[in-house]
Amino acid sequence: MRQTQNERLTRTDPGTPMGDLFRRYWLPALTLAELPDADPVRVPLLGEKLIAIRDSSGRAAILQEACPHRQASLYFGLCADGGIRCPYHGWKFDTDGNCLDIPGEPDGSTFHEQIRITAYPTVQRGGVIWVYMGPPDQQPEPPAFEWATLPVENLFVTRRIQDCNYLQTMEGGLDSSHLSWLHGGTILTDTVLGIGGPGTDSRILDIIATDRKPVYETLNTAGGLLLGARRNADETNYYWRITQFIAPCFNIIAPTGDLTLNAQAWVPLDDQRCWSWAVNYYVDKPLSAAERDAMRKGGGLHVEFVPGTHQGVANHDNDYLLD
Numbered sequence: 465m466r467q468t469q470n471e472r473l474t475r476t477d478p479g480t481p482m483g484d485l486f487r488r489y490w491l492p493a494l495t496l497a498e499l500p501d502a503d504p505v506r507v508p509l510l511g512e513k514l515i516a517i518r519d520s521s522g523r524a525a526i527l528q529e530a531c532p533h534r535q536a537s538l539y540f541g542l543c544a545d546g547g548i549r550c551p552y553h554g555w556k557f558d559t560d561g562n563c564l565d566i567p568g569e570p571d572g573s574t575f576h577e578q579i580r581i582t583a584y585p586t587v588q589r590g591g592v593i594w595v596y597m598g599p600p601d602q603q604p605e606p607p608a609f610e611w612a613t614l615p616v617e618n619l620f621v622t623r624r625i626q627d628c629n630y631l632q633t634m635e636g637g638l639d640s641s642h643l644s645w646l647h648g649g650t651i652l653t654d655t656v657l658g659i660g661g662p663g664t665d666s667r668i669l670d671i672i673a674t675d676r677k678p679v680y681e682t683l684n685t686a687g688g689l690l691l692g693a694r695r696n697a698d699e700t701n702y703y704w705r706i707t708q709f710i711a712p713c714f715n716i717i718a719p720t721g722d723l724t725l726n727a728q729a730w731v732p733l734d735d736q737r738c739w740s741w742a743v744n745y746y747v748d749k750p751l752s753a754a755e756r757d758a759m760r761k762g763g764g765l766h767v768e769f770v771p772g773t774h775q776g777v778a779n780h781d782n783d784y785l786l787d
């Protein structure tokens with residue numbers, strides 16, 4: 465790929481070609497669990513500094529982080545009475561971005577009516593607050609991924625920061641061949657969610673470990689791109705792993721046996737980092753307490769988090785805990 469092509473695909477600030485494309489989709493912004501109350505949460509997306517809040521009626525909103533007055537961060541603002549108040553001079557905004565009050569103005573002033581901040585529409589689905597950052601007249605139907613239509617008991621969903629652009633990590637998510645190498649160890653040891661888990665076909669382990677030259681085939685469908693990785697199973701059979709890609713940044717990974725279905729999304733945070741979303745789910749039953757516990761500890765598609773952060777315990781700064 466040429467540098468110009470790479471830049472075209474990975475730059476997502478407002479006004480860039482890919483930035484415009486991403487802004488035509490509902491994107492996962494944060495989990496419901498991250499916004500239990502009125503305390504603002506930072507959700508930088510597509511190069512824009514944003515915060516999520518809940519107003520006193522429980523409605524979630526995603527707003528620009530910088531106060532338009534002197535650029536103080538509304539992350540430190542106080543949510544009360546239908547909006548958020550800037551900590552610096554007290555300007556107050558509602559969840560639609562309207563300025564409700566400028567305390568320093570003379571009595572009777574209507575200056576606040578001229579002030580607005582960016583406020584993006586949200587929907588809550590599948591344990592996630594989704595945001596639409598595009599033109600209002602182009603807003604699509606709410607996200608309908610199967611996992612996004614399920615009760616929250618059926619799924620476990622997390623987001624983490626990855627220190628690379630979305631395209632780099634998305635490429636890994638769509639690439640079945642590295643399974644034979646990078647994830648060979650975890651496939652063996654992840655007994656709750658891995659291929660070595662209960663109810664799974666242990667031959668798959670051998671096939672993935674043995675045939676390290678998968679042959680790819682792709683198929684364009686109305687619902688996205690199917691990516692098939694074909695490995696030799698035995699003298700007469702193939703083993704196919706089918707991954708679905710759904711534009712602009714979603715996938716569904718083949719489940720193994722009766723284990724959970726798996727989905728991922730890679731949403732640009734800015735041009736150098738992305739939010740890596742991981743979902744493990746059952747369509748027809750809740751996850752067990754043991755499965756949830758294992759995922760909290762980094763099982764399945766998840767990582768164990770440094771408490772209070774979106775950073776995995778094993779991360780770039782500590783060489784992923786390799787000694």
Ligand code: FES
Nearest residue numbers: 531533534550553
């Ligand atoms: S900077 Fe927000 S009110 Fe002044």
Ligand SMILES: [Fe+2]
Nearest residue numbers: 636637642647
């Ligand atoms: Fe991977």
